[in-house]
Amino acid sequence: MLSVALGTSLILLHKFPFILRLSHHGWYARSLHIVFSFTLLIFVFRSIGLATFIYKAEYNPMNFGSISHWFISQLAILSFTLLFVALLLILNFRKILDAQQPNLQHIRTQQHIQFSHDLHDIVGSTLVRSISQLTHHTHSMNNQQFLLLFEQLKTDLSKVTTHESIDTPFEAVLSPTQWSLPIRERFEVIFLELGISSIWQLSENWLIQPSNEELLTLQRVIEELFTNIIKHSRAKKVRIHLYHSSIYQFILDIEDDGIGFDPEFVFKHSHGIGLRSIKHRLQIINTEMHIFSKKGKTVFQILKRKSL
Incomplete structure (x- = not known):
């Protein structure tokens, strides 16, 4: 003891x-x-x-x-x-x-950044679509059409406030066509009203099924690019081509026949916030974006390499 x-x-x-x-x-x-x-x-x-x-x-x-x-x-x-x-x-x-x-603290900061990107992308695309619908109507909108427009605004804004854009998973494995339907429904009406024809060329199946985060990111990127086309390009034709290759899990080309722009100049100045937001989103899912632009043809090419 x-x-x-x-x-x-x-x-x-x-x-x-x-x-x-x-x-x-x-x-x-x-x-x-x-x-x-x-x-x-x-x-x-x-x-x-x-x-x-x-x-x-x-x-x-x-x-x-x-x-x-x-x-x-x-x-x-x-x-x-x-x-x-x-x-x-x-x-x-x-x-x-x-x-x-x-x-x-780093995780909370990243969540705040992600939320700000969602706020910019969703609200921005919603306002552009709504303003375009108002300014391009050939006749006065009746009460029912105004109510429908405000209902669309409320739905889009609720996706930000409830973080639906980040947290809502896809319930089943979707083909490229099924996955693209919500985007097409949101933009084809306004494309028609603005006299813009849209051509969708999508592979029947994914080479490798993307994760929920990748699918949601691609949706947000397409919405932002469509918004930019409506706002700035003066395009009359938009082509969306989704395919894959021996090197890339998927390749997404979004092409328009608008007036074109200088990508380097836009990225350096304040009005390139949307493109910087897209680039940041794609970096999170290890995806590249290349921009080719001249008068009469602009191509946004998004590429996801296969995992080794």
């Missing part, structure tokens, strides 16, 4: 300087200092007491005052020891959480 008490005291004395150097911030750290000090004192005095009594002729290890006195002292030592271990575990757990704070 004396050897156990002495060994424990030496271990606690060895760790005492380390405990003193710990930060005093937080109730767990302060409690750890107090409990550790009490535990150390108990074991030191216990060792001294045992060493004193062991040289007395009348010493009997089982007669330390009384059986109850011995039991209470052992219970007190055990309680302080368990409390010390519990506080030490709490402190270690707190250290792990503190070490993970930068990662958690």
Whole structure:
């Protein structure tokens, strides 16, 4: 018993300087200092007491005052020891959480960036479509048409506020044609009203089924590119071609016959926010985008390489 008490005291004395150097911030750290000090004192005095009594002729290890006195002292030592271990575990757990704070902050920052991109893409495309419908109507809109337009606005905005654009998975494996239907329904009406013909050439099946994140990203990218075509290109024809090759999991070409633009100039200036948003989205899913543009022909080519 004396050897156990002495060994424990030496271990606690060895760790005492380390405990003193710990930060005093937080109730767990302060409690750890107090409990550790009490535990150390108990074991030191216990060792001294045992060493004193062991040289007395009348010493009997089982007669330390009384059986109850011995039991209470052992219970007190055990309680302080368990409390010390519990506080030490709490402190270690707190250290792990503190070490993970930068990662958690980074995740929250990325979520805010993603939300801002959704806000820009969805609200931007919604407003452009709505304004175009209003300005290109050849006759006055009746109440029912206005209600339908505002219902579309409400639906699109709810996708941002409920994070539906990020969190809603596709319920089943979709073919390219099935996947493209919501986009076609959203834009073909406005294309027709603006006199823009749209041609969709989609492969029957995916070479490799994209993930939900990839499918949602492609939807958002197409919506943003269509919005830009409506706003800036003065195009009369849009072609959407989805296919794959021996190197690429999928290749998506979006081509229009509009006035063209200088991609490098647009990326460098403030009015290139939409294209920068697209580029950021595609980088997240490890996908490339190349832009070829001249008067009468602009091609956005989006390529996803096969995984090795």
